[in-house]
Amino acid sequence: MNYDPQDIEERWRERWAETGRYEADVEVEDPRSSDSEGSAVSQADEEDATFITVPYPYPSGGMHIGHARTYTVPDVYARYRRQQGDNVLFPIAWHVTGTPIIGAVERLKKGEEEQLSVLRDTYEVPEETLQDLETPMGYARYFIEEHYKQGMKSLGLSIDWRREFTTNDERYSKFITWQYETLRDRDRLEKGLHPVKYCTNEEQPVTTHDLLEGEEAEYQEYTLVRFGLDDAVVPMATLRPETVRGVTNAYVDPEGTYARTTVDGEEWIVSEAATEKLRLQAHDVIVEGTLRGADLVGESVTNPITGDEVPILPATFVDPDNATGVVMSVPAHSPDDYLALQEAKADDARMERYGVDPAVVDRIDPIPILDVEGYGDVPAKDAVERAGIESSNDPELEDVTQELYNREFHAGRLHDDYGEFAGEVIEDIREAYRTEGVEAGSFGTMYEFSEEVVCRCGGDVEVAEQDTWFLRYNDEDWKARTKRVVENMECIPENTRGEYDHTIDWLNEWPCIRNYGLGTRLPWDDDFVIEPLSDSTIYMAYYTIAPRLREIPVEDLDREFFDALFYGAEAVEDPDPRALDLREEWLYWYPVDYRFSANDLISNHLTFYLFHHAELFDQPQWPAGIVIMGMGLLEGEKMSSSKGHVVLPGEAIERYGADTVRFFLLNSAEPWQDYDWRAGQVESVRNQLERFWNRATELLPEEPSSTVGDDRPDLEHIDRWLLSKLQGTVREVTEAMENSETRAASQSAFYGFEEALRWYRRRTDRDRPGAQWTLRHALETRLRLLAPFVPFLTNELHEELTGTPAEDAPWPESDPELERPTVEVQERQIERLTEDVNDIVDVTGTDPDRIRVYVAADWKGTVFDAVVEAGPDVGAAMSEAMSDPDLRERGEAVNDLVGDLVELVRDLDGETVDTLAALDERAVYEAAVPFLEREFDAEVDVYAEDANPPDPGDRAGGAVPFRPAIHIE
Numbered sequence: 001m002n003y004d005p006q007d008i009e010e011r012w013r014e015r016w017a018e019t020g021r022y023e024a025d026v027e028v029e030d031p032r033s034s035d036s037e038g039s040a041v042s043q044a045d046e047e048d049a050t051f052i053t054v055p056y057p058y059p060s061g062g063m064h065i066g067h068a069r070t071y072t073v074p075d076v077y078a079r080y081r082r083q084q085g086d087n088v089l090f091p092i093a094w095h096v097t098g099t100p101i102i103g104a105v106e107r108l109k110k111g112e113e114e115q116l117s118v119l120r121d122t123y124e125v126p127e128e129t130l131q132d133l134e135t136p137m138g139y140a141r142y143f144i145e146e147h148y149k150q151g152m153k154s155l156g157l158s159i160d161w162r163r164e165f166t167t168n169d170e171r172y173s174k175f176i177t178w179q180y181e182t183l184r185d186r187d188r189l190e191k192g193l194h195p196v197k198y199c200t201n202e203e204q205p206v207t208t209h210d211l212l213e214g215e216e217a218e219y220q221e222y223t224l225v226r227f228g229l230d231d232a233v234v235p236m237a238t239l240r241p242e243t244v245r246g247v248t249n250a251y252v253d254p255e256g257t258y259a260r261t262t263v264d265g266e267e268w269i270v271s272e273a274a275t276e277k278l279r280l281q282a283h284d285v286i287v288e289g290t291l292r293g294a295d296l297v298g299e300s301v302t303n304p305i306t307g308d309e310v311p312i313l314p315a316t317f318v319d320p321d322n323a324t325g326v327v328m329s330v331p332a333h334s335p336d337d338y339l340a341l342q343e344a345k346a347d348d349a350r351m352e353r354y355g356v357d358p359a360v361v362d363r364i365d366p367i368p369i370l371d372v373e374g375y376g377d378v379p380a381k382d383a384v385e386r387a388g389i390e391s392s393n394d395p396e397l398e399d400v401t402q403e404l405y406n407r408e409f410h411a412g413r414l415h416d417d418y419g420e421f422a423g424e425v426i427e428d429i430r431e432a433y434r435t436e437g438v439e440a441g442s443f444g445t446m447y448e449f450s451e452e453v454v455c456r457c458g459g460d461v462e463v464a465e466q467d468t469w470f471l472r473y474n475d476e477d478w479k480a481r482t483k484r485v486v487e488n489m490e491c492i493p494e495n496t497r498g499e500y501d502h503t504i505d506w507l508n509e510w511p512c513i514r515n516y517g518l519g520t521r522l523p524w525d526d527d528f529v530i531e532p533l534s535d536s537t538i539y540m541a542y543y544t545i546a547p548r549l550r551e552i553p554v555e556d557l558d559r560e561f562f563d564a565l566f567y568g569a570e571a572v573e574d575p576d577p578r579a580l581d582l583r584e585e586w587l588y589w590y591p592v593d594y595r596f597s598a599n600d601l602i603s604n605h606l607t608f609y610l611f612h613h614a615e616l617f618d619q620p621q622w623p624a625g626i627v628i629m630g631m632g633l634l635e636g637e638k639m640s641s642s643k644g645h646v647v648l649p650g651e652a653i654e655r656y657g658a659d660t661v662r663f664f665l666l667n668s669a670e671p672w673q674d675y676d677w678r679a680g681q682v683e684s685v686r687n688q689l690e691r692f693w694n695r696a697t698e699l700l701p702e703e704p705s706s707t708v709g710d711d712r713p714d715l716e717h718i719d720r721w722l723l724s725k726l727q728g729t730v731r732e733v734t735e736a737m738e739n740s741e742t743r744a745a746s747q748s749a750f751y752g753f754e755e756a757l758r759w760y761r762r763r764t765d766r767d768r769p770g771a772q773w774t775l776r777h778a779l780e781t782r783l784r785l786l787a788p789f790v791p792f793l794t795n796e797l798h799e800e801l802t803g804t805p806a807e808d809a810p811w812p813e814s815d816p817e818l819e820r821p822t823v824e825v826q827e828r829q830i831e832r833l834t835e836d837v838n839d840i841v842d843v844t845g846t847d848p849d850r851i852r853v854y855v856a857a858d859w860k861g862t863v864f865d866a867v868v869e870a871g872p873d874v875g876a877a878m879s880e881a882m883s884d885p886d887l888r889e890r891g892e893a894v895n896d897l898v899g900d901l902v903e904l905v906r907d908l909d910g911e912t913v914d915t916l917a918a919l920d921e922r923a924v925y926e927a928a929v930p931f932l933e934r935e936f937d938a939e940v941d942v943y944a945e946d947a948n949p950p951d952p953g954d955r956a957g958g959a960v961p962f963r964p965a966i967h968i969e
Helices: 005-019 065-083 100-109 113-122 127-133 136-155 170-185 241-246 272-280 335-345 348-353 358-362 379-386 397-411 416-421 426-440 476-488 494-506 539-543 559-567 577-589 599-616 649-656 658-667 679-697 717-738 742-763 769-786 791-802 821-844 858-870 874-882 892-906 910-917 921-927 929-936
Strands: 049-053 087-089 189-199 204-206 211-213 219-229 232-238 249-252 257-263 266-271 285-292 300-302 309-314 327-329 443-449 461-472 490-492 509-511 525-530 594-598 625-629 632-634 675-677 850-855 939-944 965-968
Touching (some): 005 136, 065 649, 113 127, 170 559, 189 219, 204 461, 219 426, 232 241, 232 443, 272 285, 416 426, 426 443, 443 461, 559 577, 599 625, 821 921, 858 874
Parallel strands (some): 232 266
Antiparallel strands (some): 850 965
16 A cells, blocks of 8 residues: 555545534434423533634635644644544634725736736636636635635545635624624724724725735824924924923925925924825814925924924935924934934035035034933933944944933933923823823824835825724723633633733724725614624634524524524513524534634734623633644745745645645644744655555554454563553643644654654564554554544544544543553663663774673662662762661762762652662663664673673673663673
């Protein structure tokens, strides 16, 4: 039987599809075993129900190998729980809400070359099919059917396909409508002005999932310091309003375009780009005219706090597209401002070119406004000089600036000029100082991003204040309830628990609607669509009822129907029996036992998921566990669909086989760790699986037998050793799987036990009946352990071996009767002796004719007993040893030996130490003489050091307990 993964895997895919192997239904016990009052759920064994979910894909493009890992990790756990006897539901659906798909379609219809290249070259969309992608759902359906579903089925994901839906389905929209009507009734929704990310092309709010660039960018609220120029306001944005008394000058881009603008009835001078930003942020803006930045250079503006006149200087580093395009300079406390001022002073020609008298620039001196320990009067000057920075282009300047900002924020105390704020630390008073300035009319506010943000449609994204509906995640009682969800759920890895609490703490109002896009309309205002992150918070509940909900007319799915379904008969006056019936199914599966998701979703989707479950459902239905997953690299670089830097699952499966793809993805890192797809390593895994297959097929009987483990023949020491190692492997793999440690589990089941098998093959005659029985028993157990990881290969081999697929066999349990700690310790001693002999042979380059093994003298064994008695403490062990008069006479020799043995004992567990103490070491080596002679093709003699053996190499004295001396002749 040659290993042909494509042939094997295709047969199993067809079999699973034909039999509906992974279709999960409520398992109801015999009603006769329940009382007459028992409901369907009380008759069903909910304890054995396991519900596993993973974020549904957004099919705005094809499935790549990163997605393959995302969906394979939970599949492994689903398969494991089935073997444990659970009734497992593992569903999938398709998220199409929002505008990314619409944007992709628009780019396709416009014939954008980059979009066409991704479709044709990366995702191999046939030319004749492109036209089918020119509607949003046509586009989505293509990638759902031709990429995601095909890829998931090829990977062997154990999904219940009856439960799939899209978020554009009319029944799903009824479910979302119920959710938002309920949240509104409970005052969890509110309408008002709120800053949002706004696509200027689509003219609507967007979220992180809608972005092409700047996904990590968050908007910040800047303070606008209202400097004056004649009758106009020249607002300058800053995150450090308390530094206003240290302003010495302002900067503009002399080549930039600025505008004289009426803002809320006042004349303002800002960059032309800023006028649109201000308009988006709920200001009334009228542009009266434009001017060049050079026209402002040389003018003086008035500081609203000090009344001082400060000059406007030219600077190419000013970005007119950022904030208002006018920057205030505080050279005493900003290293980059300090260097910019020095460079301006040194460049008279540039100043004169823009009409600035160099003498005016020369007279500008930094104005200190605070004291901070470790710096002089002008902290910025000290900071750049200590770092040896002489140019504003030095890449280290950013770090130096940030370090000073942090020091001043946490420890800087303001000078006396600050009145009631004098002597205070910046950290304690910044907000109060800012608020006072706003109330006095000296300051304003403006939102801005920290970096450029671009929508998937290609449009620029700005911060806009919109009159919008938002979720009140800032409600303290809602936050507290959600924190109780976190307290009660399992977080894997555990160190992510704090990230949920942190997100809950900082989350504020969340805008939950968009002007257009796919998805559910806001129930009370059809002009708006509920945005993607807001409609994907409790869809897990929809999986439990999706197939049967299709049988119910859409018009019947009203508020009362879902109230009865999720809150019971008492929630409505006349509950629909169909809703109550569905309620039983929902309660059977809920809560979600494990949600597998990405780490970067903790800050939005996952925490929203917790908020909405906390509000809409009772504690028994709250999420039970979340497993976080890391990101994927491709040959050391981040995967990128837009750049074509991806591997498609279909291509990988065709080349290596699905089992190889799965095993590499699962074995290369734990779920929460990042992994790197490297073709050379994947090829190596393919070869390893083929070797496994070939070894396994050597053990297959002519006819499968369900009694492979029966009729056990006589077993030898080495058989008992392998069977004992097998029990340890079963325990290790099970423990790892319980912790979702797929890498540790697969490493132990495959590579770890493979090492034991290699040793076993060296040590035994594999044709013996005992050896054949042992190897087949080990193979059967390993196939079950590996079934979640490589289901095609293991099912095929297990069925050939036993007549039953591995996935239908129970998960192995360790057998106490097969555990032999003493045998394992004995065999480890033989293995170490073999390694030591090999080391000597390698170093000396000899071909031994005779090997002499010297076991430590009895008195050395007595020293070992003293160390065991005293524990791994040199002082205590010496005291114990020296209490023996015979040992006391040996003095320094005992002292040296105690140190060696303490180190030995310190690295061993108590059971192993006790086993060693009871071990007849010489008998162990003597029993292994036939093996050693065969291994080294030499005569082997075993001696006791103190029995006057021949010692031609003067080696015997070097023997210590459990590390014999060796002489090679």
